[in-house]
Amino acid sequence: MTITDTPASTRSEASALDLGPATHLSCRECSATTELGPYYACLECFGPLEVAYDFGDVTREKIESGPISIWRYKDLLPVPRNVTEVPNTEPGFTPLLKADNLARELGMKALWVKNDAANPTHSFKDRVVAVALAAARELGFSVLACPSTGNLANAVAAAAARAGIRSFVFIPSNLEQQKIVTSAVYDTTLVAVDGNYDDVNRLASELAGQYEDWAFVNVNVRPYYAEGSKTLGFETAEQLGWRLPEQVVIPVASGAQLVKVDKAFRELTELGLVAGGGPAVFGAQASGCSPVAAAYKAGHDVVRPVRPDTVAKSLAIGNPADGPYVLDVTRRTGGAVEDVTDDDVIDGIRLLARTEGIFGETAAGVTVAVLAKLLREGKLDPDAETVIFNTGEGLKTLDAVTPVVGPAGTIAPTTEAFRALVPEAEN
Ligand SMILES: *Cc1c(COP(=O)(O)O)cnc(C)c1O
Ligand SMILES: [Zn+2]
Numbered sequence: 001m002t003i004t005d006t007p008a009s010t011r012s013e014a015s016a017l018d019l020g021p022a023t024h025l026s027c028r029e030c031s032a033t034t035e036l037g038p039y040y041a042c043l044e045c046f047g048p049l050e051v052a053y054d055f056g057d058v059t060r061e062k063i064e065s066g067p068i069s070i071w072r073y074k075d076l077l078p079v080p081r082n083v084t085e086v087p088n089t090e091p092g093f094t095p096l097l098k099a100d101n102l103a104r105e106l107g108m109k110a111l112w113v114k115n116d117a118a119n120p121t122h123s124f125k126d127r128v129v130a131v132a133l134a135a136a137r138e139l140g141f142s143v144l145a146c147p148s149t150g151n152l153a154n155a156v157a158a159a160a161a162r163a164g165i166r167s168f169v170f171i172p173s174n175l176e177q178q179k180i181v182t183s184a185v186y187d188t189t190l191v192a193v194d195g196n197y198d199d200v201n202r203l204a205s206e207l208a209g210q211y212e213d214w215a216f217v218n219v220n221v222r223p224y225y226a227e228g229s230k231t232l233g234f235e236t237a238e239q240l241g242w243r244l245p246e247q248v249v250i251p252v253a254s255g256a257q258l259v260k261v262d263k264a265f266r267e268l269t270e271l272g273l274v275a276g277g278g279p280a281v282f283g284a285q286a287s288g289c290s291p292v293a294a295a296y297k298a299g300h301d302v303v304r305p306v307r308p309d310t311v312a313k314s315l316a317i318g319n320p321a322d323g324p325y326v327l328d329v330t331r332r333t334g335g336a337v338e339d340v341t342d343d344d345v346i347d348g349i350r351l352l353a354r355t356e357g358i359f360g361e362t363a364a365g366v367t368v369a370v371l372a373k374l375l376r377e378g379k380l381d382p383d384a385e386t387v388i389f390n391t392g393e394g395l396k397t398l399d400a401v402t403p404v405v406g407p408a409g410t411i412a413p414t415t416e417a418f419r420a421l422v423p424e425a426e427n
Contacts, residue, residue, distance in 0.1 A: 017138055021056065022078035025049040025223055028325070036078075038139045038215075040222050048321065049223045051078045058271055060242055063234075068093045070127055070231040076267060077231070078224045079134040088133065089159050091126035092231050094118040096239035096387070101355040102368075106375055110385045112245070114236055115358060121158045121182070122393035123151035123314075123361070124232060124257065129159045129217055131228035136215035143167065143214040147204035149197050149253065149314050150179035151392055156217060157188035168214065170200050176313060178396045196308055198318050218254075222321075229257040233264025236387055237274050244268070245279045246384035249371050251363040251391055252283040252292050252337065253315040255322030262329045279387075281329050282380065283337035284370035286310035286362075290339035292323045297337075301327060311342045311400050312362040314392060336379050344369035349394060349401055359394030367391075 017036050025034040029047030040049055058075050066072030070092030071084045095115045103111035116124040129152070133144060144160040145168040146152050153169040160167030169183055173192040184190045193200045201219075208220045217225045237244055244265055250258040258281060265278040285293045288310025295303045303323030308316035320326070330337050340348070345362055348369035353359050360368070367388050374380035394401070411417035419425070 018080040018082075019051075019078045019135060019138055019224075020081055020083075021053045021075055022051050023054045024052050026052045038141070038220060040220050051223050051227055053078075055267075055271060058273070060238075060273055063238065063273075070130060070228070070235075073231050073234045076234065076264075077131055078227055079131055080138050083134045086134070086137070087162050087164070088130050089120040089126055089155075089162055091119045091130050093235060096236060097356065097358070099356050099388075102352065105351070105355055106372055106382070108375070108382045108386060112236075112240075112385075112387045113352070113356060113358060114232065114387055114389045116232070116389060116391050117358070117360060117364075117393035121151070121154040122396065123154065124229070124389070124391040125151040125155035126159070127231050128152075128225045128228035128256075129155040132215065132217035132221050132225035133159050133163060135224035136217070136221050137163075139215070139221065141213055141215035141221070143211070145169065145204070145207070145211075145214045145216045146218055147171075147197065147200040147216070148183075149316055150175050150183075150396070151314050152218065153179065153183040153188075153190070154186075154396075157183045157186035157190070160188060161186040170204055172197050172200055172313075174313075176397055176399060178398055179313075182396060196318065197316055198305070198308075201317075201319075222256075226256045226260055226322075229260035230264035230267070232257065232389065233261040234268065236261075237265065237268050240385075240387075242274050244274050244277065245387040247280045247282065247335075247380060247386040249282045249284055249367055249374070249380075249386070249388040251315055251367045251389065252285050252320065252326055253317045253363075254320045255283070255292060255326035257389075257391070258283050259322050259325045259329055262333065278333060280384075281333045281335040282370070282374060283326050283330055283335070284367045285337065285339040286312040286315055286345055286366050287339045287341050288312070289316045289318060291318060292320060292326050293337040293339040295323065295337075296327055296330065303327070310345075311397075312345055312366050313397075314361060314363045315366060336374065338370045338374055338377075338379070340366060340369040340373055344373070346400060346404060348372070350405070352390070353394070358390055360390040361392035361394050361397040362400050363392050364390040364394070365400070 027042035348365035
Protein backbone atom coordinates (compact mmCIF):
# COMPACT_ATOMS: atom_id res chain seq x y z
CA MET A 1 0.00 0.00 0.00
CA THR A 2 1.26 3.42 -0.91
CA ILE A 3 -0.09 6.70 0.29
CA THR A 4 -1.40 7.60 -3.16
CA ASP A 5 -3.59 4.47 -3.06
CA THR A 6 -5.60 5.83 -0.14
CA PRO A 7 -8.84 7.69 -0.84
CA ALA A 8 -8.44 11.44 -1.08
CA SER A 9 -10.99 11.81 1.69
CA THR A 10 -8.59 10.20 4.16
CA ARG A 11 -5.11 11.22 3.06
CA SER A 12 -3.88 12.85 -0.12
CA GLU A 13 -0.18 13.16 0.58
CA ALA A 14 2.38 12.13 3.16
CA SER A 15 2.77 15.61 4.58
CA ALA A 16 -0.89 15.56 5.63
CA LEU A 17 -0.36 12.57 7.93
CA ASP A 18 -1.00 13.24 11.61
CA LEU A 19 1.25 10.93 13.58
CA GLY A 20 1.70 13.30 16.50
CA PRO A 21 5.34 14.16 17.24
CA ALA A 22 6.69 11.68 14.64
CA THR A 23 8.58 13.47 11.86
CA HIS A 24 10.14 10.74 9.70
CA LEU A 25 11.52 7.21 9.61
CA SER A 26 15.21 6.55 10.10
CA CYS A 27 17.24 3.42 9.30
CA ARG A 28 18.66 1.76 12.40
CA GLU A 29 21.66 0.50 10.40
CA CYS A 30 22.70 3.31 8.03
CA SER A 31 20.67 6.30 9.37
CA ALA A 32 19.16 7.02 5.94
CA THR A 33 15.83 8.79 6.38
CA THR A 34 12.43 8.16 4.79
CA GLU A 35 9.19 10.12 4.99
CA LEU A 36 6.49 8.82 7.32
CA GLY A 37 4.47 6.10 5.63
CA PRO A 38 3.76 2.38 5.56
CA TYR A 39 7.44 1.52 5.24
CA TYR A 40 9.51 -0.77 7.39
CA ALA A 41 12.72 -1.54 5.47
CA CYS A 42 15.43 0.91 4.40
CA LEU A 43 15.63 1.43 0.65
CA GLU A 44 19.42 1.86 0.88
CA CYS A 45 20.40 -1.18 2.96
CA PHE A 46 17.18 -3.09 3.82
CA GLY A 47 17.83 -2.37 7.52
CA PRO A 48 14.86 -1.89 9.87
CA LEU A 49 13.30 1.57 10.03
CA GLU A 50 12.57 3.38 13.28
CA VAL A 51 10.34 6.37 14.05
CA ALA A 52 12.10 9.71 14.63
CA TYR A 53 10.46 12.64 16.46
CA ASP A 54 10.38 16.28 17.27
CA PHE A 55 8.89 16.19 20.78
CA GLY A 56 8.54 19.87 21.54
CA ASP A 57 7.49 20.79 25.07
CA VAL A 58 6.53 17.71 27.12
CA THR A 59 6.08 18.21 30.86
CA ARG A 60 5.35 15.92 33.82
CA GLU A 61 2.23 17.97 34.58
CA LYS A 62 0.81 17.52 31.09
CA ILE A 63 1.41 13.76 31.22
CA GLU A 64 -0.07 13.45 34.71
CA SER A 65 -3.26 15.22 33.65
CA GLY A 66 -3.78 12.74 30.79
CA PRO A 67 -5.87 9.55 30.68
CA ILE A 68 -5.08 6.55 32.92
CA SER A 69 -3.75 4.56 29.96
CA ILE A 70 -0.84 4.59 27.51
CA TRP A 71 -2.42 7.65 25.89
CA ARG A 72 -1.11 9.90 28.68
CA TYR A 73 2.17 9.52 26.71
CA LYS A 74 0.66 10.19 23.29
CA ASP A 75 2.95 13.22 22.83
CA LEU A 76 5.82 10.68 22.83
CA LEU A 77 4.20 8.18 20.42
CA PRO A 78 3.63 8.02 16.62
CA VAL A 79 -0.16 8.34 16.84
CA PRO A 80 -2.69 10.97 15.70
CA ARG A 81 -3.39 13.77 18.15
CA ASN A 82 -7.04 12.71 18.49
CA VAL A 83 -6.13 9.08 19.25
CA THR A 84 -8.23 8.91 22.43
CA GLU A 85 -11.39 9.85 20.55
CA VAL A 86 -11.35 6.63 18.48
CA PRO A 87 -12.58 3.40 20.17
CA ASN A 88 -9.61 1.40 21.41
CA THR A 89 -8.84 -1.05 24.22
CA GLU A 90 -7.19 1.67 26.38
CA PRO A 91 -4.27 -0.45 27.62
CA GLY A 92 -1.55 0.56 30.04
CA PHE A 93 -0.97 2.25 33.35
CA THR A 94 -0.78 -1.21 34.87
CA PRO A 95 0.25 -1.56 38.54
CA LEU A 96 3.87 -1.27 39.64
CA LEU A 97 3.83 -3.47 42.75
CA LYS A 98 6.49 -3.35 45.44
CA ALA A 99 7.56 -6.98 45.82
CA ASP A 100 8.93 -7.11 49.36
CA ASN A 101 8.26 -10.82 49.94
CA LEU A 102 10.04 -11.86 46.76
CA ALA A 103 12.85 -9.42 47.50
CA ARG A 104 13.31 -10.91 50.99
CA GLU A 105 13.32 -14.44 49.57
CA LEU A 106 16.01 -13.48 47.05
CA GLY A 107 18.04 -11.32 49.44
CA MET A 108 17.29 -8.08 47.60
CA LYS A 109 16.80 -4.61 49.01
CA ALA A 110 14.18 -3.06 46.70
CA LEU A 111 12.22 -4.91 44.01
CA TRP A 112 9.10 -4.06 42.00
CA VAL A 113 6.96 -6.08 39.60
CA LYS A 114 5.42 -4.17 36.71
CA ASN A 115 2.27 -6.23 36.26
CA ASP A 116 1.25 -6.12 32.61
CA ALA A 117 -1.12 -9.04 33.05
CA ALA A 118 -3.52 -6.23 34.07
CA ASN A 119 -3.89 -5.13 30.44
CA PRO A 120 -7.20 -5.65 28.53
CA THR A 121 -6.18 -9.02 27.04
CA HIS A 122 -3.78 -9.73 29.89
CA SER A 123 -0.40 -9.20 28.28
CA PHE A 124 1.86 -6.32 27.34
CA LYS A 125 0.90 -6.84 23.67
CA ASP A 126 -2.17 -4.59 24.07
CA ARG A 127 0.23 -1.64 24.23
CA VAL A 128 1.97 -2.28 20.93
CA VAL A 129 -1.25 -3.21 19.15
CA ALA A 130 -3.03 -0.02 20.26
CA VAL A 131 -0.21 2.09 18.84
CA ALA A 132 0.01 0.00 15.66
CA LEU A 133 -3.74 0.23 15.07
CA ALA A 134 -3.81 4.01 15.57
CA ALA A 135 -0.92 4.46 13.13
CA ALA A 136 -2.32 1.92 10.66
CA ARG A 137 -5.64 3.78 10.42
CA GLU A 138 -3.82 7.03 9.76
CA LEU A 139 -1.72 5.29 7.09
CA GLY A 140 -4.90 4.14 5.34
CA PHE A 141 -4.95 0.41 6.15
CA SER A 142 -8.37 -1.18 6.61
CA VAL A 143 -7.57 -4.64 8.05
CA LEU A 144 -5.49 -5.68 11.08
CA ALA A 145 -3.34 -8.83 10.97
CA CYS A 146 -0.38 -10.51 12.65
CA PRO A 147 1.75 -13.60 13.01
CA SER A 148 1.78 -14.41 16.73
CA THR A 149 3.18 -16.63 19.46
CA GLY A 150 -0.19 -16.23 21.23
CA ASN A 151 -0.51 -13.00 23.16
CA LEU A 152 -0.31 -10.80 20.09
CA ALA A 153 -3.14 -12.85 18.58
CA ASN A 154 -5.33 -12.03 21.59
CA ALA A 155 -4.48 -8.34 21.44
CA VAL A 156 -5.00 -7.94 17.68
CA ALA A 157 -8.29 -9.85 17.70
CA ALA A 158 -9.67 -7.79 20.59
CA ALA A 159 -8.45 -4.42 19.29
CA ALA A 160 -9.90 -5.08 15.83
CA ALA A 161 -13.23 -6.14 17.35
CA ARG A 162 -13.44 -2.93 19.35
CA ALA A 163 -12.40 -0.85 16.35
CA GLY A 164 -15.05 -2.59 14.24
CA ILE A 165 -12.62 -3.80 11.57
CA ARG A 166 -11.75 -7.22 10.17
CA SER A 167 -8.69 -9.11 11.46
CA PHE A 168 -6.60 -12.10 10.43
CA VAL A 169 -4.41 -13.82 12.96
CA PHE A 170 -1.80 -16.48 12.19
CA ILE A 171 -0.46 -18.79 14.92
CA PRO A 172 1.68 -21.94 15.16
CA SER A 173 -0.73 -24.90 15.37
CA ASN A 174 0.89 -26.21 18.59
CA LEU A 175 -0.09 -23.13 20.63
CA GLU A 176 -1.62 -23.40 24.12
CA GLN A 177 -5.39 -24.12 23.97
CA GLN A 178 -6.02 -21.15 26.28
CA LYS A 179 -4.40 -18.75 23.82
CA ILE A 180 -6.36 -20.19 20.89
CA VAL A 181 -9.70 -19.76 22.65
CA THR A 182 -8.85 -16.27 23.90
CA SER A 183 -8.21 -15.16 20.32
CA ALA A 184 -11.03 -16.99 18.56
CA VAL A 185 -13.67 -15.65 20.94
CA TYR A 186 -13.31 -12.17 19.38
CA ASP A 187 -14.45 -13.62 16.05
CA THR A 188 -11.19 -12.94 14.27
CA THR A 189 -10.19 -15.15 11.34
CA LEU A 190 -7.76 -17.36 13.25
CA VAL A 191 -5.44 -19.45 11.10
CA ALA A 192 -3.35 -22.24 12.68
CA VAL A 193 -0.23 -22.93 10.62
CA ASP A 194 1.70 -26.21 10.67
CA GLY A 195 5.11 -24.88 11.64
CA ASN A 196 6.86 -22.85 14.33
CA TYR A 197 6.58 -19.09 14.82
CA ASP A 198 9.39 -18.36 12.39
CA ASP A 199 7.47 -20.24 9.67
CA VAL A 200 4.32 -18.27 10.52
CA ASN A 201 6.27 -15.02 10.42
CA ARG A 202 7.66 -15.83 6.98
CA LEU A 203 4.16 -16.57 5.68
CA ALA A 204 2.92 -13.27 7.11
CA SER A 205 5.69 -11.35 5.34
CA GLU A 206 4.64 -12.93 2.02
CA LEU A 207 0.97 -12.16 2.63
CA ALA A 208 1.79 -8.57 3.59
CA GLY A 209 3.21 -8.12 0.09
CA GLN A 210 0.02 -9.45 -1.50
CA TYR A 211 -2.78 -7.92 0.62
CA GLU A 212 -2.11 -4.22 0.39
CA ASP A 213 -4.86 -3.08 2.74
CA TRP A 214 -3.66 -5.28 5.60
CA ALA A 215 -1.59 -3.88 8.41
CA PHE A 216 0.43 -6.78 9.82
CA VAL A 217 1.14 -5.01 13.08
CA ASN A 218 4.57 -6.55 13.66
CA VAL A 219 5.62 -6.75 9.99
CA ASN A 220 4.71 -3.86 7.70
CA VAL A 221 3.79 -1.36 10.45
CA ARG A 222 6.48 -2.64 12.81
CA PRO A 223 8.25 0.74 13.23
CA TYR A 224 5.05 2.17 14.78
CA TYR A 225 4.06 -1.02 16.64
CA ALA A 226 7.42 -1.31 18.36
CA GLU A 227 7.18 2.22 19.78
CA GLY A 228 4.23 1.07 21.93
CA SER A 229 6.66 -0.82 24.18
CA LYS A 230 8.17 2.49 25.27
CA THR A 231 5.10 3.04 27.44
CA LEU A 232 6.30 0.29 29.80
CA GLY A 233 9.40 2.36 30.44
CA PHE A 234 7.49 5.66 30.72
CA GLU A 235 5.07 4.18 33.27
CA THR A 236 7.79 2.55 35.32
CA ALA A 237 9.58 5.90 35.66
CA GLU A 238 6.41 7.86 36.45
CA GLN A 239 5.19 5.28 38.98
CA LEU A 240 8.55 5.37 40.76
CA GLY A 241 7.95 9.11 41.23
CA TRP A 242 9.71 10.26 38.03
CA ARG A 243 12.85 8.27 38.72
CA LEU A 244 14.60 5.50 36.81
CA PRO A 245 15.32 2.16 38.50
CA GLU A 246 18.92 0.95 38.68
CA GLN A 247 18.26 -2.45 37.11
CA VAL A 248 15.48 -3.94 34.97
CA VAL A 249 14.91 -7.56 33.90
CA ILE A 250 12.86 -7.98 30.72
CA PRO A 251 11.84 -11.15 28.83
CA VAL A 252 13.13 -11.38 25.24
CA ALA A 253 11.27 -12.88 22.27
CA SER A 254 11.90 -10.65 19.23
CA GLY A 255 13.72 -8.31 21.61
CA ALA A 256 11.71 -5.24 20.61
CA GLN A 257 10.27 -4.70 24.07
CA LEU A 258 13.66 -4.62 25.77
CA VAL A 259 15.15 -2.29 23.17
CA LYS A 260 12.21 0.13 23.30
CA VAL A 261 12.07 0.26 27.10
CA ASP A 262 15.70 1.36 27.04
CA LYS A 263 14.78 3.94 24.37
CA ALA A 264 11.99 5.21 26.64
CA PHE A 265 14.41 5.72 29.53
CA ARG A 266 16.77 7.65 27.24
CA GLU A 267 13.96 9.84 25.85
CA LEU A 268 12.76 10.72 29.37
CA THR A 269 16.32 11.63 30.30
CA GLU A 270 16.85 13.76 27.18
CA LEU A 271 13.56 15.59 27.81
CA GLY A 272 14.64 16.34 31.38
CA LEU A 273 11.63 14.45 32.81
CA VAL A 274 13.91 12.23 34.93
CA ALA A 275 17.45 12.60 36.22
CA GLY A 276 20.10 10.94 34.05
CA GLY A 277 21.70 7.56 34.48
CA GLY A 278 19.49 4.84 33.03
CA PRO A 279 19.33 1.33 34.49
CA ALA A 280 21.40 -1.71 33.64
CA VAL A 281 19.10 -3.68 31.29
CA PHE A 282 19.01 -7.46 31.61
CA GLY A 283 17.35 -9.80 29.08
CA ALA A 284 15.68 -13.10 29.99
CA GLN A 285 15.25 -16.12 27.72
CA ALA A 286 14.32 -19.80 28.08
CA SER A 287 17.23 -22.14 27.35
CA GLY A 288 15.06 -23.95 24.77
CA CYS A 289 15.00 -20.74 22.72
CA SER A 290 17.96 -18.62 23.76
CA PRO A 291 19.67 -17.34 20.61
CA VAL A 292 20.30 -13.89 22.11
CA ALA A 293 21.66 -15.24 25.42
CA ALA A 294 23.95 -17.55 23.44
CA ALA A 295 25.28 -14.66 21.35
CA TYR A 296 25.73 -12.53 24.47
CA LYS A 297 27.73 -15.22 26.23
CA ALA A 298 29.85 -15.96 23.16
CA GLY A 299 30.65 -12.25 22.72
CA HIS A 300 29.08 -12.21 19.25
CA ASP A 301 27.37 -9.23 17.57
CA VAL A 302 25.11 -11.37 15.40
CA VAL A 303 22.44 -13.79 16.58
CA ARG A 304 22.41 -17.27 15.09
CA PRO A 305 18.81 -18.57 14.63
CA VAL A 306 17.67 -21.64 16.59
CA ARG A 307 14.72 -24.04 16.43
CA PRO A 308 12.64 -23.31 19.56
CA ASP A 309 11.75 -26.05 22.04
CA THR A 310 10.50 -24.58 25.33
CA VAL A 311 7.42 -24.37 27.52
CA ALA A 312 7.71 -20.56 27.22
CA LYS A 313 5.92 -20.40 23.88
CA SER A 314 5.28 -16.66 24.00
CA LEU A 315 9.06 -16.19 23.84
CA ALA A 316 9.69 -18.92 21.23
CA ILE A 317 11.11 -16.82 18.40
CA GLY A 318 14.15 -18.59 16.99
CA ASN A 319 15.20 -15.74 14.69
CA PRO A 320 14.63 -12.56 16.74
CA ALA A 321 14.46 -9.37 14.65
CA ASP A 322 15.82 -7.16 17.44
CA GLY A 323 18.40 -9.65 18.70
CA PRO A 324 21.48 -7.60 17.73
CA TYR A 325 19.98 -4.47 19.31
CA VAL A 326 19.33 -6.39 22.54
CA LEU A 327 23.06 -7.20 22.57
CA ASP A 328 23.86 -3.49 22.06
CA VAL A 329 21.56 -2.31 24.86
CA THR A 330 22.55 -4.91 27.45
CA ARG A 331 26.27 -4.37 26.79
CA ARG A 332 26.04 -0.57 26.74
CA THR A 333 24.08 -0.38 30.00
CA GLY A 334 26.12 -2.96 31.91
CA GLY A 335 23.40 -5.60 31.87
CA ALA A 336 23.47 -9.14 30.49
CA VAL A 337 21.30 -11.74 28.75
CA GLU A 338 20.73 -14.97 30.66
CA ASP A 339 18.65 -18.11 30.10
CA VAL A 340 16.98 -20.72 32.31
CA THR A 341 15.65 -24.27 31.87
CA ASP A 342 11.97 -25.12 31.58
CA ASP A 343 12.06 -26.57 35.13
CA ASP A 344 13.39 -23.22 36.34
CA VAL A 345 10.55 -21.50 34.45
CA ILE A 346 7.92 -23.50 36.34
CA ASP A 347 9.72 -22.79 39.63
CA GLY A 348 9.78 -19.08 38.71
CA ILE A 349 6.02 -19.00 38.09
CA ARG A 350 5.40 -20.68 41.45
CA LEU A 351 7.86 -18.45 43.31
CA LEU A 352 6.16 -15.26 42.06
CA ALA A 353 2.72 -16.67 42.86
CA ARG A 354 3.71 -17.90 46.34
CA THR A 355 5.52 -14.73 47.40
CA GLU A 356 3.48 -11.98 45.73
CA GLY A 357 0.10 -13.42 44.77
CA ILE A 358 0.81 -12.79 41.10
CA PHE A 359 0.16 -15.64 38.66
CA GLY A 360 2.27 -14.85 35.62
CA GLU A 361 2.55 -16.85 32.43
CA THR A 362 5.63 -18.77 31.35
CA ALA A 363 7.37 -15.55 30.24
CA ALA A 364 7.08 -14.35 33.86
CA GLY A 365 8.55 -17.64 35.02
CA VAL A 366 11.50 -17.02 32.70
CA THR A 367 11.97 -13.50 34.06
CA VAL A 368 11.78 -14.44 37.75
CA ALA A 369 14.07 -17.44 37.25
CA VAL A 370 16.61 -15.32 35.36
CA LEU A 371 16.47 -12.72 38.15
CA ALA A 372 17.27 -15.45 40.70
CA LYS A 373 20.05 -16.90 38.52
CA LEU A 374 21.70 -13.51 37.92
CA LEU A 375 21.67 -12.88 41.69
CA ARG A 376 23.18 -16.31 42.40
CA GLU A 377 25.93 -15.67 39.87
CA GLY A 378 26.68 -12.20 41.23
CA LYS A 379 25.76 -10.47 37.95
CA LEU A 380 22.90 -8.46 39.43
CA ASP A 381 23.30 -6.16 42.43
CA PRO A 382 20.95 -7.23 45.28
CA ASP A 383 21.19 -3.75 46.81
CA ALA A 384 20.19 -1.81 43.68
CA GLU A 385 16.59 -0.81 42.94
CA THR A 386 15.27 -3.37 40.49
CA VAL A 387 12.11 -3.67 38.37
CA ILE A 388 11.05 -6.91 36.66
CA PHE A 389 8.29 -7.14 34.07
CA ASN A 390 5.47 -9.65 34.36
CA THR A 391 4.37 -9.45 30.75
CA GLY A 392 1.48 -11.94 30.72
CA GLU A 393 -1.23 -13.78 32.64
CA GLY A 394 -0.81 -17.28 34.07
CA LEU A 395 -4.35 -18.36 33.16
CA LYS A 396 -3.23 -18.37 29.52
CA THR A 397 -0.51 -20.98 30.11
CA LEU A 398 -2.26 -23.27 32.60
CA ASP A 399 -0.74 -26.40 31.11
CA ALA A 400 2.70 -25.36 32.34
CA VAL A 401 1.77 -25.66 36.02
CA THR A 402 -1.16 -28.09 35.92
CA PRO A 403 1.10 -31.13 36.49
CA VAL A 404 2.74 -29.67 39.59
CA VAL A 405 0.01 -27.89 41.58
CA GLY A 406 -3.37 -29.07 42.88
CA PRO A 407 -5.47 -29.70 45.97
CA ALA A 408 -3.85 -30.88 49.23
CA GLY A 409 -6.26 -33.83 49.05
CA THR A 410 -9.84 -34.84 48.38
CA ILE A 411 -11.83 -35.62 51.53
CA ALA A 412 -15.27 -36.57 52.76
CA PRO A 413 -17.26 -33.52 53.99
CA THR A 414 -16.46 -34.16 57.68
CA THR A 415 -14.28 -32.34 60.21
CA GLU A 416 -12.55 -35.64 61.04
CA ALA A 417 -11.49 -36.11 57.46
CA PHE A 418 -10.12 -32.57 57.35
CA ARG A 419 -8.18 -33.04 60.61
CA ALA A 420 -6.72 -36.26 59.28
CA LEU A 421 -5.61 -34.53 56.10
CA VAL A 422 -4.08 -31.44 57.76
CA PRO A 423 -3.21 -32.39 61.36
CA GLU A 424 -0.99 -29.35 61.89
CA ALA A 425 -3.79 -26.86 61.05
CA GLU A 426 -4.76 -26.60 64.77
CA ASN A 427 -1.43 -25.21 65.92
C1 LIG B 1 5.65 -10.98 23.05
C2 LIG B 1 5.95 -11.20 24.48
C3 LIG B 1 7.18 -10.84 25.05
C4 LIG B 1 8.39 -10.34 24.28
O1 LIG B 1 8.20 -9.38 23.37
P1 LIG B 1 9.30 -8.99 22.27
O2 LIG B 1 9.10 -7.56 22.08
O3 LIG B 1 8.96 -9.80 21.05
O4 LIG B 1 10.66 -9.36 22.79
C5 LIG B 1 7.34 -11.00 26.41
N1 LIG B 1 6.36 -11.50 27.18
C6 LIG B 1 5.18 -11.88 26.67
C7 LIG B 1 4.17 -12.47 27.58
C8 LIG B 1 4.94 -11.74 25.31
O5 LIG B 1 3.75 -12.12 24.81
ZN1 LIG C 1 19.69 1.69 5.85
